[in-house]
Amino acid sequence: MRGLSRTALAEAEERFNAVAASADLGTLAEELFAVADLLDREHGLRRNLSDPARPAEQKEQAARGLLQGKVGEAALETVVAAVRAKWSRTSDVPDALERLGVTAAAGEAESAGKLDDVEDELFRFGRILAANPDLRRALSNAGISGERKQELLTGLIGGKVAPATLRLVTQLVVHPRGRSLESALEEFGWIVARTRERLVGVVRTAVPFTEAQKQRLAAWLRTTYGRDVHLNVEVDPEVLGGFSVKIGDDLIDTTIAGRIEEVRRRLTG
Structure with missing residues (x-):
């Protein structure tokens, strides 16, 4: 991210760090992913919530009206901080929320002493995809529903990897957001490693x-x-x-x- 968006991301991260300490991090990750996916689908909503010409108070009020009671307090406050900020591009808002969702999942893994496992498992999943073209095609196929892809993933790695790993892989497979599986795995792996600045x-x-x-x-x-x-x-x-x-x-x-x-x-x- 560049310019205004870099500053906006820092503001959202600051609020996220403040509220995440007392939150269930797995739930927080899921809720931030869900809001990011919603803003990806609903272009009009994304424009309204990220329009730099609209007063921050109006955007906050709209976000609270939309999400109050549907997500936890930590997710709501993180989203509010994001929509109050000024972004270079509207698409940077869901990007930032997804990134913070990955950070929450990494925090979940670190709290459970599983952060190293998650990094290893994301890398190994990439190797599995490289060695199994049929699996990669199935998980990348836009004609296969997200529910079916989730079932495939649960059968393939459910119970064999850390909960945070399954959460992250499910997000990038079900909601690729225009990325290849390989690039999304690399991106998520980088964010997870950044949890300990490694x-x-x-x-x-x-x-x-x-x-x-x-x-x-x-x-x-x-x-x-x-x-x-x-x-x-x-x-x-x-x-x-x-x-x-x-x-x-x-x-x-x-x-x-x-x-x-x-x-x-x-x-x-």
């Missing part, structure tokens, strides 16, 4: 890391970047040997395949 590193290796190896690499990266780095490890036989780590735009490549490619570039350069 970086995310994708490790590619020919053989699985032991827990000790993973911890040593994480410690070295923490020293290098000055921040904790959550590692998602992907086993890829094409690596041949060694490993690579991608953190944002940075690539640390110690793989044999990487060295071969470097030699090839030098010879043909």
